[in-house]
Structure formats: structure tokens, C-alpha cells
Amino acid sequence: xxxxxxxxxxxxxxxxxxxxxxxxxxxxxxxxxxxxxxxxxxxxxxxxxxxxxxxxxxxxxxxxxxxxxxxxxxxxxxxxxxxxxxxxxxxxxxxxxxxxxxxxxxxxxxxxxxxxxxxxxxxxxxxxxxxxxxxxxxxxxxxxxxxxxxxxxxxxxxxxxxxxxxxxxxxxxxxxxxxxxxxxxxxxxxxxxxxxxxxxxxxxxxxxxxxxxxxxxxxxxxxxxxxxxxxxxxxxxxxxxxxxxxxxxxxxxxxxxxxxxxxxxxxxxxxxxxxxxxxxxxxxxxxxxxxxxxxxxxxxxxxxxxxxxxxxxxxxxxxxxxxxxxxxxxxxxxxxxxxxxxxxxxxxxxxxxxxxxxxxxxxxxxxxxxxxxxxxxxxxxxxx
Numbered sequence: 001x002x003x004x005x006x007x008x009x010x011x012x013x014x015x016x017x018x019x020x021x022x023x024x025x026x027x028x029x030x031x032x033x034x035x036x037x038x039x040x041x042x043x044x045x046x047x048x049x050x051x052x053x054x055x056x057x058x059x060x061x062x063x064x065x066x067x068x069x070x071x072x073x074x075x076x077x078x079x080x081x082x083x084x085x086x087x088x089x090x091x092x093x094x095x096x097x098x099x100x101x102x103x104x105x106x107x108x109x110x111x112x113x114x115x116x117x118x119x120x121x122x123x124x125x126x127x128x129x130x131x132x133x134x135x136x137x138x139x140x141x142x143x144x145x146x147x148x149x150x151x152x153x154x155x156x157x158x159x160x161x162x163x164x165x166x167x168x169x170x171x172x173x174x175x176x177x178x179x180x181x182x183x184x185x186x187x188x189x190x191x192x193x194x195x196x197x198x199x200x201x202x203x204x205x206x207x208x209x210x211x212x213x214x215x216x217x218x219x220x221x222x223x224x225x226x227x228x229x230x231x232x233x234x235x236x237x238x239x240x241x242x243x244x245x246x247x248x249x250x251x252x253x254x255x256x257x258x259x260x261x262x263x264x265x266x267x268x269x270x271x272x273x274x275x276x277x278x279x280x281x282x283x284x285x286x287x288x289x290x291x292x293x294x295x296x297x298x299x300x301x302x303x304x305x306x307x308x309x310x311x312x313x314x315x316x317x318x319x320x321x322x323x324x325x326x327x328x329x330x331x332x333x334x335x336x337x338x339x340x341x342x343x344x345x346x347x348x349x350x351x352x353x354x355x356x357x358x359x360x361x362x363x364x365x366x367x368x369x370x371x372x373x374x375x376x377x378x379x380x381x382x383x384x
Contacts, residue, residue: 023101024048024056024077028118029127032108035161035175037064044108044116045129046084046093048075058084066168067130082106088265090275090282090318112276136168138268139216146229147172148213152381155205166270170217172226174208179235179378181297182206186227189373190296190303192246196375204380217268220290236379242372248303250366251292251355253310259360260317269314273298278348280318287312288361295363299327299351303370308361321354322347 025048031041045061058072073087080097082104093116095106101120108116121127139145155176162176164185174182179201180191194201212218212226231237263285271286273294283291289306296304348354355361 023097024082025050027121027126028104029121029125030116030118032114032116034114035159039064043127044118045121045127046118060084060086061129063127063129066133068132090280090284090316109279110275110282112274112279133168135268137216139170139212139214139218139222141219143214143222145212145214145218145222145226147210147226150208150210150230150234152234153207155207163274166217166223168217170212170215172208172210172212172223174206176205177208178202178205182208182227182231183373184297186224186231187373188224188293189371190300192301193303193370193372194375195372198375198378200380201378206381217270219269220271234381236377238376238378239373240376242374243369244372245367246303246370246372248305248366248368248370249295249300249363250305250307250368251288251361251363253308254356254360254362257360258308258310259358260315263314263316271314275318277319277321277323277351280320282318284316285314286316287314291315295351299323301326302365304363305366305368305370317359319351319354319358320348321351322349324350 028046028048029044031043033040034042042065043063045063046058047061048056048058051057056075056077058075059069060072061067061069070086070088072084074083074085076083082093082095082097084093086092089110091108091110093106093108095104095116095118097104103120104118106116106118107113119125159176162181163174164177164181165173167173180194180197183189183194183197183201184191191197208230210226210230218226269285271290272284273282273286273291275282277299283294286294287306288308288310292304292306296302349357352363355363
């Protein structure tokens with residue numbers, strides 16, 4: 001007896017889907033352009049396989065950041081289109097397989113979309129994946145480190161990007177940071193808490209590389225203390241403190257409770273932040289006090305204080321929002337994003353609504369006493 005035609009078509013469709021799934025299996029490699037990276041890019045290797053249930057699975061390696069595999073949380077293929085989600089690092093990849101089956105053209109999303117085109121690796125072309133390194137050790141919590149060597153150079157105006165990073169060896173790297181950025185980081189203050197700063201505080205940008213005199217990764221507080229000493233030594237910074245009542249934003253937990261998840265897999269108490277707000281601002285392994293500090297440093301026009309009462313609990317989450325026109329989410333010296341040419345009906349909500357809807361947190365204006373740093377003396381550093 002002949003099978004009905006619709007059953008035959010269904011078999012053909014299933015075979016085509018299975019075929020595309022099989023063509024994605026293998027090892028793929030490509031590079032993401034990252035201005036902050038030492039060589040301007042991060043090499044990525046993705047191994048795609050099939051499970052016993054005939055589903056796709058993947059492991060991702062960022063080989064310039066170590067050899068630790070990062071398991072994908074979901075992998076799907078629909079015809080030539082591939083989607084990979086990596087929830088552990090709040091990242092995702094979408095690409096399309098070329099007709100020759102050897103290249104995938106796509107975009108890596110981790111806050112900000114970046115092109116990532118992959119090539120199928122062969123035994124002759126495959127990049128070496130380094131052995132996974134053991135978790136780096138934290139600096140002795142009782143240590144009072146200083147920077148043993150520090151290089152400060154004017155930033156290259158043609159090099160994009162912005163960042164303050166600490167690597168596995170404890171080295172500090174900054175890119176396109178101005179004095180306002182460094183003060184905010186070192187003293188955990190908003191620009192409105194700094195009085196008497198010269199005009200070049202915002203206009204002159206510096207790249208810094210600095211090596212601590214103590215082994216291990218410093219805690220956030222240790223890094224701030226080292227930066228304070230650096231600013232004193234190299235920028236001749238002196239100031240005095242005053243207490244003033246200022247307008248500020250207070251973060252509280254909404255009546256239904258916070259909607260964010262505790263970080264369960266953190267190997268080190270070191271937070272990470274980054275990403276384009278419209279695509280998702282990533283917060284990794286951070287307390288809400290640290291989150292408040294980043295909000296006031298990168299986004300808000302007034303200081304931000306943590307009134308949640310959640311203490312030292314660390315969280316990993318993403319908040320997707322549309323910045324207000326006055327926000328500068330790439331460092332204080334960066335130009336604000338250009339306004340859209342036309343309203344986008346699919347644009348995410350503003351930060352206040354996004355925090356309530358996505359995080360279960362509320363941010364409201366209040367009056368509170370905050371420390372103010374009054375600059376007595378500061379000077380540009382001498383060239384190295």
C-alpha cells in the first residue's frame with residue numbers, strides 16, 4: 001500500500017533537518033574583535049557534537065583567556081541557521097552556515113553584538129586549546145599592596161573602547177580612562193562628589209598598566225587602595241573630605257522580592273560588568289552595592305546607594321534597558337549615544353522600569369549625606 005503523500009513529505013523534512021544538524025558537528029574557530037584585548041581580538045573555539053538523544057550540544061573555549069571549557073545551555077539548528085546560548089556568561093551566538101558547509105557567518109552577543117565568523121577546523125588548522133588553568137589565587141586579605149611598577153600613557157585617540165580590568169596575575173589594565181573614571185573607581189564616588197576638579201579631568205584619557213607588589217588577585221577594596229596610592233604618587237593628588245547632603249538614588253527591593261539569581265559557581269569574589277544596555281547590560285558575580293557603584297559611575301547623574309539590605313550576597317544577571325540621552329555607558333569621557341532617527345516600538349524600557357520588571361528592584365530619588373572629595377592639588381602625570 002502506498003503511503004499518503006503528506007507522510008512522505010514529513011520524512012523528507014525530518015531528513016533535511018537531521019542533515020543540517022549533522023553538518024554543524026565538528027570544531028569551529030574564529031576571533032572576536034575586542035579593543036581591550038592585548039592583540040585586539042579574542043580567539044574562540046566551539047566544539048559541536050550530538051547527544052544520545054540526537055540533540056546538538058556545544059562547548060566553547062576562549063583560548064586567549066585560558067583553556068576552561070564553557071558548556072552551552074542550548075544549541076538549536078533550523079536549516080542553515082544555528083543558535084547557541086551560553087547562560088553561564090550571559091552570551092549567545094547566531095550564525096548561518098554557508099553552502100559549502102565550512103564557514104558560519106554570525107554574531108556573538110554578550111551585551112554588545114560583535115561579528116564572529118567561524119571556520120571549520122581541520123587537524124592541520126585547529127588552534128591549540130591550552131590546558132585549563134587552576135583558579136587563580138586571591139591576594140592575602142591582610143596584605144596592603146601597592147603597585148610595584150606602573151606605566152601611564154596618553155590614550156591613542158584612534159583606538160576605540162573603554163575599560164578597567166584586572167587579569168589572572170593581578171595586573172591592572174585600563175583603556176581610554178580619564179581622571180574622572182579613575183577617581184570614581186578608586187574612591188567609589190560620583191562626579192558630583194568631586195569638587196574643584198580641573199577641566200582636563202574629563203577630556204584627557206590615559207591607558208594604564210600596573211603590577212602589584214604582592215602576588216595574587218587583589219580584592220576590590222585592595223585594588224581601590226592601590227589605585228588611590230597611584231593617583232597620589234603619579235597625579236600628585238591631594239584632597240580633603242567633607243560630608244554634604246546631596247540628591248541620590250536609593251536601590252530597594254520591591255514587595256514581591258528580588259528576581260535575580262544568586263551566583264552559585266563563582267570561584268573568586270571578583271565582579272564583572274559590561275555590555276550595551278539596549279542588548280543587555282551584564283552583571284556577573286557582583287553584590288548589589290557593587291552594582292550601585294557601577295550605575296553611578298557609568299549611567300546616573302547623581303550618586304547611587306544600596307538600601308536593599310542584601311549585604312555581601314553575589315548575583316549574576318542581565319538588565320536590558322534604553323539609556324536616557326544624557327547617559328554615557330562607556331566611561332565618563334565618552335560621547336553620549338546618538339538619539340534614534342525614529343522611535344523604536346521594540347526598544348527596551350528605561351532603566352527604572354527595567355530594574356522593576358526584570359530585577360525586582362526599585363531605584364528612587366532621595367536625599368542623603370554622602371562624602372565629598374574637595375581637590376586641593378592634582379597634576380597630569382609625567383610621560384613614562
